[in-house]
Amino acid sequence: xxxxxxxxxxxxxxxxxxxxxxxxxxxxxxxxxxxxxxxxxxxxxxxxxxxxxxxxxxxxxxxxxxxxxxxxxxxxxxxxxxxxxxxxxxxxxxxxxxxxxxxxxxxxxxxxxxxxxxxxxxxxxxxxxxxxxxxxxxxxxx
Numbered sequence: 036x037x038x039x040x041x042x043x044x045x046x047x048x049x050x051x052x053x054x055x056x057x058x059x060x061x062x063x064x065x066x067x068x069x070x071x072x073x074x075x076x077x078x079x080x081x082x083x084x085x086x087x088x089x090x091x092x093x094x095x096x097x098x099x100x101x102x103x104x105x106x107x108x109x110x111x112x113x114x115x116x117x118x119x120x121x122x123x124x125x126x127x128x129x130x131x132x133x134x135x136x137x138x139x140x141x142x143x144x145x146x147x148x149x150x151x152x153x154x155x156x157x158x159x160x161x162x163x164x165x166x167x168x169x170x171x172x173x174x175x176x177x
Contacts, residue, residue, distance in 0.1 A: 039118075039119065040076075041076075041080060041118050041119070042114065042115055042118045042119060044070075044072045044076065044077060044080055045080045045083075045084060045114055045117075045118045046111070046114055046159075046162065047070050047072065048066055048070075048072070048077060048080060048081065048084070049084070049089065049102070049106075049109065049114065049159055050159065050162055050163065050166065051066050051069065051070065052066075052090070052100060052101055052102050053102060053106040053159050053160075053163055054163070055101060055102075057101070057102075058101075059101060060093050060097065060098055060099035060100060060101045061099045061100060061101065062098070062099040062100075063077055063078055063081060063099065063100065065099075066100075080118065081100055083117055083118055084114075084117060084118070085100075086117075087113070087116075087117035088103060088104075089102065089103055089104065089109055089113070089114075089117070090102065090103055091103045105160075106158060106159035106160040106163055107158050107159070107160035108158070109158055109159040110154065110155050110156070110157065110158050111154040111155075111157045111158070111159075112151060112154035112155040114159075115154060122151055122154075123147065124147065124148070124151065125144045125147060125148070126140045126143055126144055126147075127140075128140045128141065128144075
């Protein structure tokens with residue numbers, strides 16, 4: 036499975052917002068500069084994530100974007116489905132398929148379902164934890 040730039044940038048965008056306190060908003064320009072993501076591309080991602088219910092927008096001074104729900108309520112599958120237009124669940128198996136085809140499709144379908152379950156179990160909070168653990172390991176103490 037390949038992660039598109041759209042989904043990668045979307046996850047990085049959401050992670051930036053997850054690091055904010057709940058009442059703060061962050062402008063898209065700041066996130067674009069901080070993470071070297073093209074602003075127009077990030078704006079399109081933000082619109083999609085807002086439509087899917089993950090983001091809240093405030094216009095005007097002090098405005099920007101923030102998460103609508105907690106990071107542990109946003110699964111990677113939700114982000115993938117929102118930005119990629121869905122997650123293909125299964126390959127159709129027909130009676131007319133050969134046993135060879137049926138066996139291949141059956142195994143591939145199990146892998147697809149396992150992947151969807153794994154993406155559904157992992158959340159933005161898991162990415163936050165990984166990020167914090169990585170940064171902690173880089174900290175030098177004197």
